[in-house]
Amino acid sequence: MDHEADAYRTDLMTITRFVLNEQSKYPESRGDFTILLSNIVLGCKFVCSAVNKGEEQKKLDVLSNDVFVKALVSSGRTSVLVSEEDEEATFVESSKRGKYCVVFDPLDGSSNIDCGVSIGTIFGIYTMEHSDEPTIEDVLKPGNEMVAAGYCMYGSSCMLVLSTGTGVHGFTLDPSLGEFILTHPDIKIPNKGNIYSVNEGNAQNWDGPTTKYVERCKYPKDGSPAKSLRYVGSMVADVHRTLLYGGIFLYPADKKSPNGKLRVLYEVFPMAFLMEQAGGQAFTGKKRALDLVPKKIHERSPIFLGSYDDVEEIKALMVADVHRTLLYGGIFLYPADKKSPNGKLRVLYEVFPMAFLMEQAGGQAFTGKKRALDLVPKKIHERSPIFLGSYDDVEEIKALYAAEENN
Ligand code: FBP
Numbered sequence: 001m002d003h004e005a006d007a008y009r010t011d012l013m014t015i016t017r018f019v020l021n022e023q024s025k026y027p028e029s030r031g032d033f034t035i036l037l038s039n040i041v042l043g044c045k046f047v048c049s050a051v052n053k054g055e056e057q058k059k060l061d062v063l064s065n066d067v068f069v070k071a072l073v074s075s076g077r078t079s080v081l082v083s084e085e086d087e088e089a090t091f092v093e094s095s096k097r098g099k100y101c102v103v104f105d106p107l108d109g110s111s112n113i114d115c116g117v118s119i120g121t122i123f124g125i126y127t128m129e130h131s132d133e134p135t136i137e138d139v140l141k142p143g144n145e146m147v148a149a150g151y152c153m154y155g156s157s158c159m160l161v162l163s164t165g166t167g168v169h170g171f172t173l174d175p176s177l178g179e180f181i182l183t184h185p186d187i188k189i190p191n192k193g194n195i196y197s198v199n200e201g202n203a204q205n206w207d208g209p210t211t212k213y214v215e216r217c218k219y220p221k222d223g224s225p226a227k228s229l230r231y232v233g234s235m236v237a238d239v240h241r242t243l244l245y246g247g248i249f250l251y252p253a254d255k256k257s258p259n260g261k262l263r264v265l266y267e268v269f270p271m272a273f274l275m276e277q278a279g280g281q282a283f284t285g286k287k288r289a290l291d292l293v294p295k296k297i298h299e300r301s302p303i304f305l306g307s308y309d310d311v312e313e314i315k316a317l318m319v320a321d322v323h324r325t326l327l328y329g330g331i332f333l334y335p336a337d338k339k340s341p342n343g344k345l346r347v348l349y350e351v352f353p354m355a356f357l358m359e360q361a362g363g364q365a366f367t368g369k370k371r372a373l374d375l376v377p378k379k380i381h382e383r384s385p386i387f388l389g390s391y392d393d394v395e396e397i398k399a400l401y402a403a404e405e406n407n
Contacts (some may be wrong), residue, residue, distance in 0.1 A: 012181055013181060014171075032098060033077075036075050036077040036078065040072070044152035045076050045173065045367070047107065056321050068104060076097075077098030078097070078101065080101040080102075081102050083104055083266070089136055091155055099128050100128065101127075102124070102125055102261075103270075107119060108122050108234065109235060109265065117233075118232060118237035119155075122266055124266060124269050126139060126141055126146055139265065140296075142290060143272055143289060149162075151236045160173070161274065163273060167350050168277045169184065177260065189244075194225060195228050195245055196214065198250045198252070205255040205400070209314065210250070212317055213317050216313070243274065250304045252303065252304070253302040261300060264300065265389055269290065281306075283315055329393070333389075342385065345383060345386055346382065353373075363394065372386060
């Protein structure tokens with residue numbers, strides 16, 4: 001009789017017990033989070049059984065959303081809910097309100113339901129920092145203010161992966177017990193992987209660095225083996241594999257979808273939170289994904305996430321914006337906006353040198369009002385809006401500005 005195995009097998013670390021242990025580390029905690037999470041777990045168990053019953057897509061989308069909204073409201077621990085399925089946010093009536101705001105996609109990858117491919121539920125949790133009337137601002141917050149995130153994957157097994165800010169842990173549903181049991185404690189993503197995951201069907205519309213990065217995955221120039229392509233087309237399944245095996249998952253911007261496809265609040269943020277907690281990283285093409293501040297609840301963003309070193313490689317390709325523009329053409333712009341009426345970049349040591357190079361390379365540089373090189377700065381650190389790049393692309397911007405001036 002293998003007592004040790006039996007002891008381990010009988011020492012069931014359910015997700016509720018796990019979260020209660022976590023909670024005991026915070027003496028001031030009243031158990032609100034545990035109650036909230038147990039309602040999310042209930043929703044996941046419902047969807048898991050409905051998926052296994054083979055409910056058809058349309059119905060399952062709506063059913064899952066209903067179950068999660070009702071479970072979250074009846075938990076008495078939430079104030080604002082944002083669901084991929086609902087155009088508007090749900091503000092919980094005052095008698096049932098609590099200190100958390102939950103953003104979620106009740107059934108992600110739903111286009112895969114009818115062919116039985118893995119799908120999932122994704123969620124992110126914020127706390128409300130005030131006791132006034134909840135507003136949309138309570139969820140339009142950077143991802144780095146999330147207190148917990150997770151997903152539940154409905155595939156060959158049903159697995160809930162969770163982080164409350166102290167590492168990432170995987171729980172597998174034991175159907176005989178109806179309990180999520182800790183099977184993957186403290187998941188750490190490998191620093192580098194040999195898998196890349198992207199819908200190459202969009203390749204013709206990609207920008208230079210994305211094209212170059214995927215090229216490098218297939219034909220590495222440093223003698224390292226080519227990466228394998230794995231793409232399910234269901235974010236939960238693709239990110240789950242990336243988390244366990246390493247590598248990179250990307251849904252970049254392209255000419256057709258300049259902001260990519262995936263939603264910031266309930267797809268990008270939760271997965272970025274988990275990736276960072278597991279030692280990986282998540283990048284938008286311009287910045288750390290969790291530093292984004294969404295302006296709308298269904299806002300989209302390009303995303304590159306996965307193993308630390310793999311994402312570093314694409315960052316190196318992406319950051320060199322002007323260099324990329326010089327090499328691949330197109331346009332680099334840093335316009336004025338309400339917050340920075342003169343743009344961000346400095347005339348003397350950013351705008352002028354790049355404008356000089358761009359003109360020498362046959363491109364042009366425009367401030368929104370005049371040729372950038374014709375500017376006469378009054379102060380050494382003066383800023384100016386800038387549009388620089390391929391001649392024709394900048395001509396297009398100039399025409400737009402001229403039209404605006406004539407209106
Ligand atoms: P939905 O929100 O419509 O389910 O779309 C999300 C999603 O299915 C992700 O799960 C997946 O990563 C992506 O879209 C696949 O998109 P594409 O089919 O364009 O590759």
